[in-house]
Each structure stands twice: as C-alpha cells, then as structure tokens.
Amino acid sequence: MPRVLAPTGSPVSAAELGHWLTALLTGQDPRPAFAEAICQHFSVPHCHLFSTGRAAMSFLFGCLAEMNNDPARTEIVVPAYTCYSVASSALMAGLHVRVCDIDPDTLSYDLEQLRSIDFSRVLAVTTANLYGMPDNLPEIDSITREHGVFLVDDAAQSMQARIAGRFSGTWGIAGLFSLDKGKNITAIQGGMIVTENNELENIIVQRYSRLPENGHVSNIKEYIKLLVYFSLLHPSLYWMPASLPFLHLGETRYEDDYPINRLPRTLAAISNHQLSRVEAITAIRLGNAERYIQTLGNTSGPGRFSIIDGAEPVFLRYPVRMKDKQARRNFLGEYAGLGVTASYPQSISDVEEIRSVIRIQNEQTPNARQIAREIVTLPTHAYVRPGDIENICKELVSATHG
Ligand SMILES: Cc1ncc(COP(=O)(O)O)c(C=O)c1O
Incomplete structure (x- = not known):
C-alpha cells in the first residue's frame, strides 16, 4: 500500500483512547481537571472549553462587545492571511471584519498598515x-494599548510557542487555542479561551452557563x-481517508453555520493527557523543522520566512515560499502524498462568501x-x-528551478 x-x-495514543473510553463508560467529567491543567500550564487564572476554536472565538467576540458596551466599536481587525474561521467568528458574533495586510517576510501584521487604521470603530485586533x-x-x-482596543491572541496554531519569554495565547485580554485534528495537542475538535x-x-x-x-x-x-x-x-493507512473526496481532507472551506457549544466531556480526557506530553510533541515538530532548515540551508531552493526577534516558534508545519504559482503547482503535483499542502488558497479579502461584507484597510492586501x-x-x-524530509527538500529545490 502507498505511504501517505x-x-x-x-497522533492520538492508545492510552489517550483508553482515557476517553473510561470517561465514556463511567460518566466522569474530565473537563474541570483539564481546564485547571491549562490554567497551571499557561499561568492564567481562567480557562473555558468549547466545541471548536471558532465557537470559542465567536463567543469571545460577543463577550468583548458586551464588556466594551460602545455601539460604535463593531470592527474586529483580522490578518489578511489567516484561517477563514477567524472572519466567520466575527461575522457570526454580529460584528464587522476589517482586514489588514501582512508582512510577507514574517506573516505577522504589516505594522505600518495596522497603525494606519481608524481605531475609533475597532473593538479588537486578532493575531494569527x-x-x-x-x-x-x-x-x-x-499598538492596541495605545489605541485602547482589545487584543485577542489567536494561538490556535501556536500552543507552546513563545515570544519575549511569554506564551502565545497569553497576550492581550484573552487568548484562543484550538484542539482540532491538526493542532499541537488535539481532542479531535475543541477550542479554549484563556484570560486573566x-x-x-x-x-x-x-x-x-447558558451554553448547551x-x-x-x-x-x-x-x-x-x-x-x-x-x-x-x-x-x-492514511491513503484510505485521503482518497475519499467527500471528507474534503486538507481543503480550506468557508464555514459559518457551526454551533457554539461546550467541549464534549469525554474529549477533554484525550486533550488532558496530550497536554501532559506537549513538550515531547513540540520537540518532535522542532526537530523535523530543524531538519528542513538544515537540508534547505545549503540550497538555492524555496524562500524561507523570518522568525521575529525573541520568538520561539513551534512549527506546527514548516512553511516555505515557492517563486511563483507554477513552481508551486509543479511541486504539489509531485508530492501530494507526503503531507505537503498549499495552506489557505486565498487572502481573507478574496473569500467569495464574505468579499462583499468585509472592510479592507487601504482597499487591498x-x-x-x-x-x-x-x-x-x-x-x-x-x-x-528523515527520508521524507530529504525527498521533500530535493523535490522543492528542483521545482524551484524547473
Ligand atoms: C489561526 C486559526 N484561528 C482559529 C481557528 C479555528 O479553530 P477550529 O478549527 O478549532 O475551529 C483555526 C483553525 O484551524 C486557525 O488556524
């Protein structure tokens, strides 16, 4: 069978599946213990668990609007390149989305453009x-402090990363984590809000208390x-789900009809156990990222992104830049089976379903x-x-020059 x-x-371990089964069969509720473990791990006093990250985010925006209580402040500033769920969470909360372009070298906000926003209408700025x-x-x-607006630190993809010695997810008024399938620790689905x-x-x-x-x-x-x-x-075995088109694996689709519920109690048993091995999970990711860096280091292959000074990334995936769309097409065509993906296919500003309702800073991204x-x-x-990394890098270099 092909290796895909x-x-x-x-990966969810057999022990984690065992914890899940125990919670299912005994009716235990492991959620309070998991929320407490998150609070201890990130040194924050409060944590709440939701059915998905996007549900948590939409819920949080609703809470921030209530807290601010200023009807003029309805905009959530969203990076122009991020998960589409960030925009849908703001729209689902009845707010407006203002898209701000990014720095193509780091994928963080273009700070000049962020500073140029009229903050009198802004409720919160989200990170990515x-x-x-x-x-x-x-x-x-x-910047957000200077303008008196909330910062929401979206750490859906960056649990355990730090900058200036502080965990991503703990900056601003509140942070968000996702427990979805591809995240640093998973419960198959789920989201969390942390705040001080x-x-x-x-x-x-x-x-x-009113959430179902x-x-x-x-x-x-x-x-x-x-x-x-x-x-x-x-x-x-992954070739089996990967060959079923109706599962839409690896595709990015805009969704805005998800429920805002609590995390199912049995799933918390899995993520609680995964949290206890988050350092080990992260070390594997960092080791693999380092291997990409070393292998690509001596080549004139694809472009690399810069890490911001003082940042300690966790590399949920290792991103690179092909020289153009054609080079990327060549590469993805060759290596579709080795877990390489094109990530989000569009800027938030171009997503068909929301293009007409969002506001774009400086009108373009x-x-x-x-x-x-x-x-x-x-x-x-x-x-x-290691052999996968060698193969991927070899093909990356040849697609860059081909
Ligand atoms: C940056 C970012 N924010 C928010 C979300 C939403 O999380 P979830 O998939 O758990 O709804 C995601 C999901 O991938 C994400 O990547």
Whole structure:
C-alpha cells in the first residue's frame, strides 16, 4: 500500500483512547481537571472549553462587545492571511471584519498598515501566529494599548510557542487555542479561551452557563471521527481517508453555520493527557523543522520566512515560499502524498462568501495575495521520517528551478 502522510496529524495514543473510553463508560467529567491543567500550564487564572476554536472565538467576540458596551466599536481587525474561521467568528458574533495586510517576510501584521487604521470603530485586533510562528506580539500589544482596543491572541496554531519569554495565547485580554485534528495537542475538535481579566471572566461565566452541551447525534459523529482518526492517521493507512473526496481532507472551506457549544466531556480526557506530553510533541515538530532548515540551508531552493526577534516558534508545519504559482503547482503535483499542502488558497479579502461584507484597510492586501499564491507548508508531525524530509527538500529545490 502507498505511504501517505497527513499534512498536520497529531497522533492520538492508545492510552489517550483508553482515557476517553473510561470517561465514556463511567460518566466522569474530565473537563474541570483539564481546564485547571491549562490554567497551571499557561499561568492564567481562567480557562473555558468549547466545541471548536471558532465557537470559542465567536463567543469571545460577543463577550468583548458586551464588556466594551460602545455601539460604535463593531470592527474586529483580522490578518489578511489567516484561517477563514477567524472572519466567520466575527461575522457570526454580529460584528464587522476589517482586514489588514501582512508582512510577507514574517506573516505577522504589516505594522505600518495596522497603525494606519481608524481605531475609533475597532473593538479588537486578532493575531494569527500561523504554523506556530509567533506574530510580533509585543508590537501589536503596544499598538492596541495605545489605541485602547482589545487584543485577542489567536494561538490556535501556536500552543507552546513563545515570544519575549511569554506564551502565545497569553497576550492581550484573552487568548484562543484550538484542539482540532491538526493542532499541537488535539481532542479531535475543541477550542479554549484563556484570560486573566476578571471583568471579562464574569461576562464569560454568565454566558457560558447558558451554553448547551453537544447534542447526542453530534457526539456520536465525533466518536466515529475519533476512532477513524486514531486508526487511519498512520501513513500506511492514511491513503484510505485521503482518497475519499467527500471528507474534503486538507481543503480550506468557508464555514459559518457551526454551533457554539461546550467541549464534549469525554474529549477533554484525550486533550488532558496530550497536554501532559506537549513538550515531547513540540520537540518532535522542532526537530523535523530543524531538519528542513538544515537540508534547505545549503540550497538555492524555496524562500524561507523570518522568525521575529525573541520568538520561539513551534512549527506546527514548516512553511516555505515557492517563486511563483507554477513552481508551486509543479511541486504539489509531485508530492501530494507526503503531507505537503498549499495552506489557505486565498487572502481573507478574496473569500467569495464574505468579499462583499468585509472592510479592507487601504482597499487591498497585495502581500497576503502573493503569499496565498506562493506558500507551501511541509509536515512536521511524529510520522514524518528523515527520508521524507530529504525527498521533500530535493523535490522543492528542483521545482524551484524547473
Ligand atoms: C489561526 C486559526 N484561528 C482559529 C481557528 C479555528 O479553530 P477550529 O478549527 O478549532 O475551529 C483555526 C483553525 O484551524 C486557525 O488556524
């Protein structure tokens, strides 16, 4: 059978599946212990668990609007190149999206453009920390403080990364983590909000008490997903789900009809155990990223991104830039089975479903558009072997010159 790598798998261990089964059979609720473990790990006083990261984000924006209580402040500033769910979370909360272009060298905000925003309408600025590389959080933090707007630190892809010695996800008024399948630790699905702010916490607690649990049908679907994921993520079996087009694996689609629920209790058993090995999971990713860096270091292959001074990335994936769309097409055509992907196909400013309702700072996002044409992300997870990295790098170099 062909060896096929998932782009962003986080293997679930048999022990973790055992914890999940125990919680399922005994009716235990491991969520309070998991939330407490997150608080200890990130040294934050408050953590709340949700059905998905996007649900957590939409919920958080609603809480921030209530806390700010200024009807003129309805805009959420979103990086022009990030997960489409960030924009949909703001729109689902009844707010407006203002897209701000990025720095193509780091994927963090273009700080000049961020500073040029009319902040009188802004409620919050969100970060992206894509592929586990911290944004320029100290600068973004200082801009938001200067203008008296909230900073939401989106660490969906960057759990365990740091900048200036501080964890991504703990900057600003609140941080967001995702527990979805490809994230640093997973529960198959899930999201978390962490905050140190007691006023925000009071609003969160009130609203959270009214949130429903996932329905039975949705839970059963998650259980099936979990078992399929657990058994088929291995490279000798991943060809099976990868060949089923209706699973839409690796595709980015705009979604805005997700429920805002609590994290299903049994899934917290998995993520709690994964949290206890987050350092080991991260070390594997960093080791694989280092191998890409070393192997590509002596070649005139694809472009690399710069890491911001003081940042300690976790490389959920290792991103590179092809010289143009054609070079990328050549490469992806050759190496589709080795977990390489083109990431988000468009800038947020070009997403068909929302193009007409979003606001674009300076009316265009050329840097994000260029990145959307050129970026390729390489897998760093535990199933990637040194030989895979050699092969991927060889093909990257030849596609760059071909
Ligand atoms: C940067 C970013 N923010 C938010 C989300 C939403 O998280 P979830 O998939 O858990 O809804 C994602 C998901 O991939 C993401 O990459």
